[in-house]
Amino acid sequence: MYTVDAGKRKGCQISKDLLISQRSFNDLLDESVKIHGHLCPGQVLGVRLSMLGLDKIGIYDPKGADRKKLIVYVEIDRCATDAIQSVTGCSPGKRSLKLMDYGKMAATFVNLGTDRSIRVLSREDSKQRAKNYFPEIEDKYKCQLEAYKVMPDEELFECREVKVKVPVEDMPGRPGRRIACDTCGEFVQDSRDITIDGKVVCKACAHGGYYDVL
Ligand SMILES: [Zn+2]
Ligand SMILES: [Zn+2]
Numbered sequence: 001m002y003t004v005d006a007g008k009r010k011g012c013q014i015s016k017d018l019l020i021s022q023r024s025f026n027d028l029l030d031e032s033v034k035i036h037g038h039l040c041p042g043q044v045l046g047v048r049l050s051m052l053g054l055d056k057i058g059i060y061d062p063k064g065a066d067r068k069k070l071i072v073y074v075e076i077d078r079c080a081t082d083a084i085q086s087v088t089g090c091s092p093g094k095r096s097l098k099l100m101d102y103g104k105m106a107a108t109f110v111n112l113g114t115d116r117s118i119r120v121l122s123r124e125d126s127k128q129r130a131k132n133y134f135p136e137i138e139d140k141y142k143c144q145l146e147a148y149k150v151m152p153d154e155e156l157f158e159c160r161e162v163k164v165k166v167p168v169e170d171m172p173g174r175p176g177r178r179i180a181c182d183t184c185g186e187f188v189q190d191s192r193d194i195t196i197d198g199k200v201v202c203k204a205c206a207h208g209g210y211y212d213v214l
Contacts, residue, residue: 032086044148046083053109056118063089069113075102095172
């Protein structure tokens with residue numbers, strides 16, 4: 001994906017398709033920046049990563065006709081996560097965006113209609129390569145931000161076909177099982193309860209929670 005300017009710099013012939021995709025990239029980036037609150041390299045990468053992932057699994061209308069066919073697993077909880085949410089329309093509340101907190105700049109796009117899944121990983125060397133595109137920009141983040149807009153997909157990402165079995169209790173739709181924890185009495189839904197020594201307990205009672213009651 002090249003901007004008209006970048007294309008001219010390189011003397012490339014800009015095709016009509018590229019111009020159209022560039023226009024939609026700009027629109028998607030604008031929308032994502034509005035939601036996220038600022039323009040940053042993570043927004044550019046997240047938008048491009050999402051466009052690529054959706055294209056690879058054959059989802060072209062993620063917020064419309066295809067919205068029920070799509071689940072995205074996101075492996076990082078940083079800037080790019082908001083961009084992925086913005087472009088795909090998937091969200092935790094709709095159960096269509098699953099946050100797998102691996103701390104990796106990667107996401108997997110699942111087409112429930114075709115069962116095709118693609119994991120897109122951001123390449124580590126893209127930061128280094130960014131400098132080749134705009135050597136005149138001294139600020140590292142500004143350089144990355146501009147370069148990520150024009151670098152080809154192959155220099156930014158690695159794509160792998162993967163198999164994802166989405167557990168039935170993780171699927172969008174009506175809530176499943178709802179049961180009281182034998183220890184704290186609080187209700188747990190969607191089979192997030194655990195059975196230990198014949199007792200049904202919530203995750204907080206089973207493993208210790210993230211909070212301490214004062
Ligand atoms: Zn950001
Ligand atoms: Zn409990």
